[in-house]
Amino acid sequence: MTGEPWHTDRWFTSPWNFLPEVRDRLDLPSGVQVHDVTLRDGEQQAGVVFTKDDKLRIAEALAEAGVPRIEGGLPAVSPADDAAIREMVKMGLPSKIYAFSRCMVDDVKRAADCGVDGVVMEIPSSHHLIEKAYRWPVERAIDASVEATSLAHELGLTVSFFPIDATRAGLVEYLDLLERVAKDGHVDAVGLVDTFGVLSPHGVQMFVRKTRERMGVPLETHFHMDFGLGVANTLIAVSEGVEVIQTTVTGIGERAGNTPMEETVLALLTMYGVDTGINTERFFDLSKLVMELADVSQPSNRPVVGERLFNVESGIITTWVRNVGDELQESFPYRPELVGQLPPTLVLGKGSGVDSVAAGLDRLGRSASPEEILAILEQVKERSLADKGLLDDEAFIEIVDRVTGRTTEARA
DSSP states (O other): OOEETTEESSBBOOGGGGSHHHHTTOOOOSOOEEEEOTTTTGGGSTTOOOOHHHHHHHHHHHHHTTOSEEEOOOTTTOHHHHHHHHHHHHTTOSSEEEEEEESOHHHHHHHHHTTOSEEEEEEEOSHHHHHHTSOOOHHHHHHHHHHHHHHHHHTTOEEEEEEETGGGSOHHHHHHHHHHHHHHSOOSEEEEEETTSOOOHHHHHHHHHHHHHHHOSOEEEEEBOTTSOHHHHHHHHHHTTOOEEEEBGGGOOSTTOBOBHHHHHHHHHHHHOOOOOOOGGGHHHHHHHHHHHHTOOOOTTOTTTOTTTTEEOOHHHHHHHHHHTTOGGGTSSBOGGGGTOOOOEEOBSTTOOHHHHHHHHHHHTOOOOHHHHHHHHHHHHHHHHHHTSOBOHHHHHHHHHHHHSOOHHHHO
16 A cells, blocks of 8 residues: 555545644544444344344354454343354354343353353443333442443453443443442443434543543443434544444444444544554445345445445546546545445436546447537436436437437447
C-alpha cells in the first residue's frame, strides 16, 4: 500500500482526519478487536432465525474474515444454541468463542459446560427498567450479578459485564451498580451498552471517561442504531481508547439493529488509520451469506455491501470513472475490491449523460455520431422515466438501432 494514510492505492478519504489539530485530540488504542454478536443479538431481529447449521456456517465465515471474538448465542434458553456453541468450540476456530448469559447461576454453568472462552453477562443497570420491566428490587439485580460473575470467574471464564440500558440510567446509579458488582463479584471488562440507541455522539466521551475512571477495566462498545448513530458513537468511543467493539454483520439486530461491522471497520481503517485485522475483502460475501440465511433484504445502496453501490448512472460520475481509468479511488471513497465488490458498472437511466451512452456503445461494440448519441440519450431518458428503472442491453440496443438505422446483424 502506497501514499498517505488518507490517500492510498485503495482509498481516498479526507486529509483533514489526519491533521494535528484533529489527531492530537484523540486517544486511539494500540489495537481494536471486533466482538461479533450476529449470532445472538443479530438473531433478535424480528423474524430472524438461525439454525445450528446456519450458525456454524456464519461462525466459520466470521473466523475466515479474521473476527477474533464470536458470540454464539445464549445456551441457557435454546438447546439449538447450546449445541451450536459446543460445535463451534470443537471446530477449533482461530476466534475466541463467547456465550451470552443472564446473571443467573444456571446460565453461567451452561455456558461453562459449552467450553467457551468467555461470557457476556447481562443485567439491567437503570433502576426504572429493573423495577418496571423486570419488577425486581434493585438489590436483587446486584446480588444476582455478584453471585453469577463470581461463579463465572471461578469456572475460568472471561467476564464481560453487560449493564443493559446504561444510557438511560442515572449516572450515579449506573456507576455505583458497576462498582458493587466489580468489588463483590468479578468483572474483567465492562460493556458500554446503549440498548435503545439513545446516546448522542456528544455524550459518548463522558460515558467512556466516567466508566473508566470508576472501574479501571477494559471497555467494550455495544451501540444500537435506533437513531442511526451506532457507527459514529463507536468511532468516538475508540477515539477515547476503547479496544473492543461489538458489532453485527450488516447491522442486523433488535429493532433498528446493531452497529454494523463493515461500516465501522472500514471507517476505522480509512479515516483513523486503525487496522482491526479484519479482511475487508470478505465483507460483501459475508454480508450476502448472513442476509440470505436471515432472509433479510437490504437497500441496494447500503454502505459497503449494497449490491448496486458501485453502479453509476449519473452522467458526470460516468465521465469521472471513464477519465480516471484504474485510479478508481478518485471517483469513489474506496475501491470496490477493498470490500469484495465487483468493479463499477456504468448503467443507463434517467440520470445518464452522453458519456453514459458512449460507454454503453463501446461495451457493445457499436458506434454513433455525436448527433446520434444525443438522440439516443434523449430516448434513454424517456424509456427510463416510462419504465421507472434502468435500461437493460436489449432496450438500449433497440434504441440505438432505431436512432442509427444500423442493426447489430447489419453491422455483422
